[in-house]
Amino acid sequence: MLRVKAGDMDKMGLLFERHHRALFGFFYHMTHQKNTSEDLVQNVFYRMLKYRQTFTGEGEFRTWMYHLARNVPYDSVKQNKTLHHYDVNEMADHLAGGALADEGFEKQQDAEQLHKAMETLSSEHREVLVLSRFQELKYDEIANALNITEGTVKVRVHRALGELKKMFVKNESRR
Known part of the structure; x- marks a missing residue:
């Protein structure tokens, strides 16, 4: 990025190759929309150029x-x-990954349950979960990215996981 900042725009392609999948994953876990996630990734790389300084x-x-x-x-x-409309079938297909029909159905149910649970979380809880669990950022990296303390990140992750656990336990008792 320092080379891009210095004017070597050819290095932007290298940054894209290295990081577009991770960004797509971040946005997909937040929106569950493939096309929206792809658009958001493009917007981030545009902003990288715009704010490279x-x-x-x-x-x-x-x-x-x-x-x-x-x-x-x-x-x-x-x-x-339109960002927060989720495509549950697309998410289930992604999670099922071509598994057997029974396993696919079970994974689809799990995906729907996860989708509903994630949707009920506050945006700040959903964001830290996606960054920590799906993007595998360390707590200090998340704290720097969100301009909050590492302790706040830990608290949000803990509370978000607790909320998800409550929802899953409640749904399991209904089955």
């Missing part, structure tokens, strides 16, 4: 990237109000 090189590139990325969905919601 803000990258100092002192922290990790990923932290800076997710700091930019976390604001993109909110701007998209303001523009078109």
Whole structure:
């Protein structure tokens, strides 16, 4: 990114190759929409170019990237109000991954249950879960990306997992 900042725009392609899948995963876990997630990834890379002068090189590139990325969905919601519609079937297909029919059905039920549970979480709880569990960022990286303390990250993850656990236990008792 320091080379891009210095004017070597060819390095932007390398950054895209290295990080677009992780960004797509972040957005997909937040929105569960393939096309929306792809659009959001493009917007992040546009912002990287636009705000390249803000990258100092002192922290990790990923932290800076997710700091930019976390604001993109909110701007998209303001523009078109369609970001939070989930495609449960697409998510179930993704989780099932071509498994046997019975396993696929069970995974689809699990995906629907997870989808419903994630949807009920506050955006700040959903965001830290996606960053920590799906994007595998460390708590200090998440804290830097979100401009909060590491302790706050730990508390949010703990509370979000507790809320999910309650929802899953409640749903299991209904079966």
